[in-house]
Amino acid sequence: MNTESPKLSSTVLWLMTIFSALIVANIYYNQPLLGKIATEFAVSEAAVSKITVLTQLGYAAGLLLIIALGDKIMRKRLILFDLVLVLAVLVWMATADKLxxxxxxxxxxxxTSVVPQLFIPMAADLSTPENRSKNLGLIMSGLLLGILLSRFVGGIVGDLFGWRSIYWAAAGLxxxxxxxxxxxxxxxxxxxxxxxxxLMRSVWQLAKTQPVLRLAAFRGAMGFGSLCGIFTTLAFHLEQPPFEAGPSVAGSFGLVGAAGALSAAFVGQLTRRWEVNKIILVSLCILLGSWLFTYLGGNTYIGLIFGxxxxxxxxQSTHIMNQSDFFSIKTTATSRLNTVYMVSYFIGGSLGSWFAAYAWEFAGWGGVCAVGVIFASLALFAHLRYAYKLKRN
Structure with missing residues (x-):
């Protein structure tokens, strides 16, 4: 790290954490509100689910095209310019009268909502070596809470004031x-x-030459696709009997997910006893096994909560260990390593949302669970097939 760089103050660190939560939340507010949007525009649930898919594809595109620029131009200027674009898009969403x-x-x-991924390398550069992991962990916690709590907040606000109101509030923030x-x-x-x-060629070169990065990216993509499948269709499932619940209930499952995801924050402590590949194996088995609860108990709140x-x-345990795995690669291009991983991650999420939406239309909740099982199984298969082979090499 450049010794002339300013240090990371506690104020800036906490602002990065809070703003990471608020900015990434923009991407997920729509998930519990899809039913209300479908009703207003008089379209099918499968059609309105494209909103989720397109948001995730857009995030993947932003990660690819914008994040690497943090190594090339002044990051603060890039962040400020990007936030102006975010504001303009939020206002457009709040006023949109056509699908x-x-x-x-x-x-x-x-x-445009990729600013948190600019905070992360910025915080790494400003941190001392002994505080870097702790500081990045705090920002990642904010990012995670933003993802999970946005569904809860979006559902509550959408129920009380209409789905457009959350985007006006987000614009103010x-x-x-x-x-x-x-x-x-x-x-x-x-x-x-x-x-x-x-710069873009260097990103592609990393993807081609680093098998550890490719495996981590595939595991992350398939795991996130499995998760997005359930949250894309959960609002539709809860609208039907026996639940007949609205967006606020669907959004509250973000709080449920937060309990599991925040528990994963302690998974790093297991590295003192277990190797990374073993932790990833157990995490992927938990992810795959979760669909048993989600399918068999899919018509009960208890089953959905446990699932x-x-x-x-x-x-989230897999995600944390994936990052630990590829950040161990000996290179200074950490932002570009993260670009490859996160682009793959959100492409996987968009695929999971897309397949789950169509599975819901043609096969209902059982079809959604099948999609989740397939994505989780692909992640587990790739890990068993390649992780230990790469370690030997």
Whole structure:
């Protein structure tokens, strides 16, 4: 790390954590609200589910096209410019009166809501070596809480004030975030001197030459696809008998998932006793086994609660260990390693949402569970097939 770089103050660290939660939440507010959106625009549930798919595809595109720029241009300027775009897209979503507008704005919201992934390498550069892991862990906790609690908040606000109100509220929060970042965040000089094309080539080169990174990316993609399958269709499932529940109930399952996901924050302590590959194996088995509860108990709140806790526990444990695995690669291009991984992660999520939406239309809850099992099984198969072979090599 450049010794002339400013240090990471506790104020900036906590603002990064809070703003990571608020910005990433923009991507997930829609999930408990899909039923209300479908009703307003008089379209099928499968059609309106494209909103979730497009948001995740947009996020993957933003990760690929924007995050690597943090190595090339001033990060603070990039973050501030990006937040202006986020604000504009949120206002468009809140005022959209055509379904195609929601599709386009959802994709663009995903593209622009990548600021937390700019915070992470920024915090790494500003941290001392002894505090780096702790600081990054705090930001990741904020990111995780934003993902999970956004479903709960989106459902409650949507039930009380209509689905558009959450996007107006989010726009106001982005204005506050912009002002705080402008006044309080330090600036860091870029460390890549090539052009944008060469920057993108370096990302592709990492993907081609690092098998550990490719395996982590595939496990992450399939695991996240498994999770997104259930949250994309959960609102539709809960609208039907025996539940007949609205968006606030669907959103509350974000709180349920938070219990499992936050438990995964302690998985790093297991590395003192177990190797990374063993922890990933157990985590993927938990993820796969969670679908047994979700399918057999799918018509009861207890079954869904246990299933979602285990899905989030399995996925987030795998996610943390995946990052530990590929960040151990000896290279200074950590932002670009994260670009490869996170792009793959959200492509997997969009595929899981897409397949689950169509499975719901043609096969109901059983079809959704089948999609989740397939995605989790692919992650487990790849791990068993390649992880220990790579370790031997």
């Amino acid at each position: 195609w507008m929601l599709f386009v704005s959802s994709f663009l919201l995903g593209v 982005m204005i506050i975030a912009w002002g705080c970042i402008y006044r309080l965040f330090p600036e860091i000089k870029p460390n890549f001197t090539g052009n944008y094309l060469s 979602i806790i285990l899905i989030d526990l399995g996925l």
